Amino acid sequence: MRLSRGGYLIREGFRSIGTHGFMSFASVTIIMACLIIMGSVSLLSVNIDRLIGDLEDQNEVVAFIDDKYADEEQARSFQSAIEAVPNVSSVQFVSRTEAFENFMENYTDWMREGLDETTLRHRYVIHLTDIALMAQTKEDLKAVEGVADVRVHLEYADACITIRNVVSAISLVLIVMLVFVSFFIMSNTIKLATFGRREEIAIMKMVGATNGFIRLPFVVEGLILGSMGGSLAFLAEWVFYEMVTGRLVGSIAGEFFTFVPFKEVAPVVFILYMGTGILVGAFGGVNAIRNYLKV
Amino acid sequence: MVRMNDVTMVYESSGTVALDGVDLTINEGEFVFLVGPSGSGKTTIMKLITGEVHATSGSIIVNDFDMVKIKRRKLPKVRRTLGVIFQDYRLIENMTVYDNVAFAMRVVGASSRDIGKRVRYVLELVGLEGREKRYPKELSGGEQQRVAIARALVNSPRMIVADEPTGNLDPVRSLELMLLFEKINQMGTTILVVTHEKELVNALSKRVVTIDSGRVADDQDGGLYFNYEVE
Ligand SMILES: Nc1ncnc2c1ncn2[C@@H]1O[C@H](COP(=O)(O)OP(=O)(O)O)[C@@H](O)[C@H]1O
Ligand SMILES: [Mg+2]
Numbered sequence: 001m002r003l004s005r006g007g008y009l010i011r012e013g014f015r016s017i018g019t020h021g022f023m024s025f026a027s028v029t030i031i032m033a034c035l036i037i038m039g040s041v042s043l044l045s046v047n048i049d050r051l052i053g054d055l056e057d058q059n060e061v062v063a064f065i066d067d068k069y070a071d072e073e074q075a076r077s078f079q080s081a082i083e084a085v086p087n088v089s090s091v092q093f094v095s096r097t098e099a100f101e102n103f104m105e106n107y108t109d110w111m112r113e114g115l116d117e118t119t120l121r122h123r124y125v126i127h128l129t130d131i132a133l134m135a136q137t138k139e140d141l142k143a144v145e146g147v148a149d150v151r152v153h154l155e156y157a158d159a160c161i162t163i164r165n166v167v168s169a170i171s172l173v174l175i176v177m178l179v180f181v182s183f184f185i186m187s188n189t190i191k192l193a194t195f196g197r198r199e200e201i202a203i204m205k206m207v208g209a210t211n212g213f214i215r216l217p218f219v220v221e222g223l224i225l226g227s228m229g230g231s232l233a234f235l236a237e238w239v240f241y242e243m244v245t246g247r248l249v250g251s252i253a254g255e256f257f258t259f260v261p262f263k264e265v266a267p268v269v270f271i272l273y274m275g276t277g278i279l280v281g282a283f284g285g286v287n288a289i290r291n292y293l294k295v
Numbered sequence: 296m297v298r299m300n301d302v303t304m305v306y307e308s309s310g311t312v313a314l315d316g317v318d319l320t321i322n323e324g325e326f327v328f329l330v331g332p333s334g335s336g337k338t339t340i341m342k343l344i345t346g347e348v349h350a351t352s353g354s355i356i357v358n359d360f361d362m363v364k365i366k367r368r369k370l371p372k373v374r375r376t377l378g379v380i381f382q383d384y385r386l387i388e389n390m391t392v393y394d395n396v397a398f399a400m401r402v403v404g405a406s407s408r409d410i411g412k413r414v415r416y417v418l419e420l421v422g423l424e425g426r427e428k429r430y431p432k433e434l435s436g437g438e439q440q441r442v443a444i445a446r447a448l449v450n451s452p453r454m455i456v457a458d459e460p461t462g463n464l465d466p467v468r469s470l471e472l473m474l475l476f477e478k479i480n481q482m483g484t485t486i487l488v489v490t491h492e493k494e495l496v497n498a499l500s501k502r503v504v505t506i507d508s509g510r511v512a513d514d515q516d517g518g519l520y521f522n523y524e525v526e
Binding site for chain 2: 214
């Protein structure tokens with residue numbers, strides 16, 4: 001009896017789903033659609049995040065060494081002090097000679113007139129861990145002995161941060177909305193099942209079945225619908241993502257972006273889809289039966 | 296066993312005072328008829344016993360459970376000590392006679408082996424042996440009510456509460472059913488029956504409690520139907 005009970009519940013779940021074939025189909029489809037929209041928005045935001053991360057890495061901070069320390073050996077001696085500044089992830093020394101050569105390569109003749117390497121200063125090219133703290137780090141760098149000036153692109157950093165925040169906020173709002181929509185549809189599908197079996201439910205209550213026992217078949221039904229929606233959505237997302245990124249890689253966009261490969265995010269996507277499907281299903285089931293269990 | 300003390304029941308939705316200070320004690324092993332005019336509060340008393348509605352004031356003890364203080368999740372415990380029967384049988388149409396009765400045991404977690412034995416026993420007790428594979432639609436009204444009685448009995452309740460169980464039956468079937476209740480009572484189960492069957496009540500000579508306008512108007516052993524004059 002104990003052993004066969006699980007099997008019995010799952011059979012009952014499928015039987016009930018079959019009885020309300022159209023609504024079950026509709027709720028699986030809607031959960032799938034919601035998950036795919038949620039997933040695509042999240043994957044888009046993952047890609048944007050990665051893209052911005054790449055851009056941020058290109059956003060260098062340059063610390064110029066005071067002319068007092070014209071000797072290269074002297075200028076190099078500040079490396080460890082700069083590395084010790086909070087939020088500094090990497091430091092690279094560039095001598096005035098190297099900087100000058102670089103400059104000469106990149107600018108046209110008339111700009112180069114009258115310049116020699118003493119015009120430029122020794123400098124450190126610095127990458128930050130978190131560009132959101134750029135303004136503070138600039139001040140910290142300025143305070144380092146030997147550093148005359150620090151050049152940062154604050155507007156650029158702010159823009160990156162704003163884009164990131166907006167993208168996460170939009171995805172979050174969409175996800176919350178879609179979870180509610182799925183939950184609502186799921187709950188109503190299972191309400192149909194409870195309505196069809198209201199007499200059985202009344203008799204169960206009358207003879208003293210516990211609420212947990214009465215609820216169980218409907219929760220199982222929700223779990224089945226939810227995991228069907230979750231797994232189908234995962235497969236569909238996979239195909240969709242490969243298709244879209246495949247097409248973009250071949251186009252002009254592919255020149256600028258590298259996309260996160262689906263395989264890299266597949267386990268997370270799978271767990272999130274199944275988890276959301278299962279939770280929406282279980283809570284949909286619990287919610288659908290709630291009114292019957294009051295008395 | 297039922298012990299009601301000064302029970303008042305007001306239905307919130309309509310403001311109707313259905314019961315107005317009811318005192319009623321039914322001891323273990325008794326057979327009681329509950330009679331009275333339509334709308335006097337008989338069904339309300341049954342519903343208070345099964346915990347379907349909650350008293351506005353007063354105290355109610357059912358089979359040692361305090362129905363006023365009881366937590367909702369404890370209600371199944373009380374209900375397992377009661378067998379409930381309605382006028383309209385309330386059988387599940389797409390289940391056989393056997394399954395209708397077995398269902399009541401399954402949903403309280405009985406083992407298949409116990410179910411098989413017990414269901415056959417109660418079906419024989421109510422005179423339905425050989426009808427196990429029929430569906431409710433294929434049975435007469437009297438037979439359907441016997442299935443409902445078998446279902447009420449199958450979990451060995453301490454008390455049977457029946458609200459107008461013979462309301463849809465002809466006099467001969469009604470008498471048979473009352474005699475079946477008498478047999479069940481003699482086996483030790485307390486019986487509370489709401490009925491309008493004047494002849495049967497008078498013939499069976501049991502305790503008769505008369506309800507009128509939400510009060511106990513009369514209560515006599517071996518009493519008569521409307522011994523109390525309803526104006
Ligand atoms: N659910 C309800 N909501 C409001 N009023 C009700 C409800 N059930 C019963 N009543 C009222 O309570 C009174 C007693 O009803 P009831 O107990 O069903 O009487 P009886 O079973 O003796 O005919 C009646 O006036 C009835 O209209
Ligand atoms: Mg009534």
